[in-house]
Amino acid sequence: MTSLLHTPLFTFHAAQGAKFAAFAGYEMPIQYPLGVKGEHLHTRAQAGLFDVSHMGQLWVRGPQATEALERVVPAALREMQTGQIRYSQLTLENGGILDDLMLTKCSDDAWFLVVNGACKHADFAHLQAQLPDSLSLQPLPEQALIAIQGPSARDALATVIPESAALPFMTARTCQWRGTEILVSCCGYTGEDGFEVSLPAALAMDFAEVLTALNATTWVGLGARNSLRLEAGLCLYGHDITTDTTPVEADLLWSIQARRRIEGGFLGAEVIQAQIAQGATRKRVGIRPDDGKTPLRDDTLLVSLSGEPIGQITSGGFGPSVAGPVAMGYVDAAHQQAETPIIAHVRGRSLPCRVTSAVFFPPRYRRTL
Amino acid sequence: MTVKYTKEHEWIRLDGEIATIGITHFAQEQLGDVVFVELPEPDTACDAGDEVAVVESVKAASDIYAPVSGVIVGANDALTTQPELVNSDPEGEGWFFQMRLAELGDLDDLLDEAEYQRFIQDA
Numbered sequence: 001m002t003s004l005l006h007t008p009l010f011t012f013h014a015a016q017g018a019k020f021a022a023f024a025g026y027e028m029p030i031q032y033p034l035g036v037k038g039e040h041l042h043t044r045a046q047a048g049l050f051d052v053s054h055m056g057q058l059w060v061r062g063p064q065a066t067e068a069l070e071r072v073v074p075a076a077l078r079e080m081q082t083g084q085i086r087y088s089q090l091t092l093e094n095g096g097i098l099d100d101l102m103l104t105k106c107s108d109d110a111w112f113l114v115v116n117g118a119c120k121h122a123d124f125a126h127l128q129a130q131l132p133d134s135l136s137l138q139p140l141p142e143q144a145l146i147a148i149q150g151p152s153a154r155d156a157l158a159t160v161i162p163e164s165a166a167l168p169f170m171t172a173r174t175c176q177w178r179g180t181e182i183l184v185s186c187c188g189y190t191g192e193d194g195f196e197v198s199l200p201a202a203l204a205m206d207f208a209e210v211l212t213a214l215n216a217t218t219w220v221g222l223g224a225r226n227s228l229r230l231e232a233g234l235c236l237y238g239h240d241i242t243t244d245t246t247p248v249e250a251d252l253l254w255s256i257q258a259r260r261r262i263e264g265g266f267l268g269a270e271v272i273q274a275q276i277a278q279g280a281t282r283k284r285v286g287i288r289p290d291d292g293k294t295p296l297r298d299d300t301l302l303v304s305l306s307g308e309p310i311g312q313i314t315s316g317g318f319g320p321s322v323a324g325p326v327a328m329g330y331v332d333a334a335h336q337q338a339e340t341p342i343i344a345h346v347r348g349r350s351l352p353c354r355v356t357s358a359v360f361f362p363p364r365y366r367r368t369l
Numbered sequence: 370m371t372v373k374y375t376k377e378h379e380w381i382r383l384d385g386e387i388a389t390i391g392i393t394h395f396a397q398e399q400l401g402d403v404v405f406v407e408l409p410e411p412d413t414a415c416d417a418g419d420e421v422a423v424v425e426s427v428k429a430a431s432d433i434y435a436p437v438s439g440v441i442v443g444a445n446d447a448l449t450t451q452p453e454l455v456n457s458d459p460e461g462e463g464w465f466f467q468m469r470l471a472e473l474g475d476l477d478d479l480l481d482e483a484e485y486q487r488f489i490q491d492a
Contacts, residue, residue: 037402
């Protein structure tokens with residue numbers, strides 16, 4: 001890929017004073033004039049707006065789509081209601097993760113998938129290879145995806161799309177906006193209640209302007225999107241989960257429902273079921289420095305008190321809402337218990353740390369209304 | 370009092386034999402909100418270009434270099450509790466450390482204010 005792609009809102013972001021950087025093959029807004037910390041805190045206090053149109057959106061349609069998709073993700077899909085959303089992973093034969101994704105059941109034979117921007121082409125090839133020819137795969141490269149997240153997101157979006165107000169977290173419905181069908185999903189990746197709105201590129205600019213005019217909202221770049229998801233303990237693909245980590249190691253077992261744990265029937269099930277039965281040799285955990293101050297960055301080496309390497313930080317930084325360092329990484333199973341003392345090697349120094357929950361800021365999703 | 374600048378966006382203010390070093394207004398703007406500063410220990414000898422301190426913003430960690438050779442004689446401990454001083458007053462209260470220079474003449478190789486302003490405009 002030689003030149004960077006633009007989302008339908010690129011010129012809109014530029015007019016808002018965004019600073020851009022390359023991400024997933026796109027020139028994306030990293031921050032706006034408010035700055036990473038201000039954007040982060042505004043999202044937790046009111047509502048942040050995010051252009052996530054770089055992410056991959058696609059339809060999977062056809063007879064027995066549900067059963068076929070259960071072959072490529074370990075989530076239980078058959079039990080889902082129309083309009084329900086589940087988080088899952090595209091697993092591989094080795095139990096590793098090709099990508100993580102959201103799946104929305106729109107009908108018995110129509111599923112809407114949202115995958116990571118950096119992985120979307122590989123995901124599409126994988127799905128084409130793994131799903132039967134009787135299913136149609138329709139990527140939506142021209143579709144925009146705009147998120148609104150935060151405690152005021154529900155009230156704010158309701159002034160624009162009244163039907164959104166009644167959606168519990170992890171449900172979706174189609175709505176009309178200016179005579180066009182759009183898909184409103186109550187989900188997100190910040191630890192806040194909020195929505196993601198999928199709509200045609202041609203409407204994106206107008207929709208962005210309407211959301212911008214709301215009192216509670218400000219635009220938020222990928223910088224604060226990262227610190228928000230990190231505080232909430234949510235994995236970033238390519239850092240915290242990869243083709244070399246399994247959902248069990250990544251502490252994502254909650255996303256594999258009981259029936260699938262027992263039945264298997266998805267790629268990598270043998271490896272994953274063995275880890276469920278016997279435990280994984282390493283685990284994703286949170287890591288907190290005892291000094292409460294020193295940020296632990298990606299790739300920081302973790303060692304035991306006796307100096308043996310036990311793992312590494314996979315993503316870390318500073319959490320504005322917890323006003324301190326936030327980090328997650330992998331440690332071997334012997335060190336996975338909360339409060340286990342460990343050492344991080346930071347710039348040649350040995351920094352005493354503790355294993356902790358990866359959730360530094362408890363989520364505030366509204367699952368019931 | 371002489372003030373000089375480096376292409377790494379540090380300023381050096383010489384007062385007698387002692388130089389005070391910090392990062393420029395331009396640098397703090399690029400970094401964004403500073404959340405952590407790691408300062409050098411006094412009596413540390415360093416060569417020009419050595420990494421002697423670290424400044425971390427919400428975005429990333431950046432090294433702070435010794436702009437010239439010498440010995441560290443002090444550090445701004447206020448930054449350990451108020452790292453935000455680097456943003457609010459980068460060329461005053463937000464200074465990082467002080468050095469006794471090995472060679473006063475080393476300062477001649479650095480940029481003066483006009484040269485630094487041209488440098489950041491071209492950047």
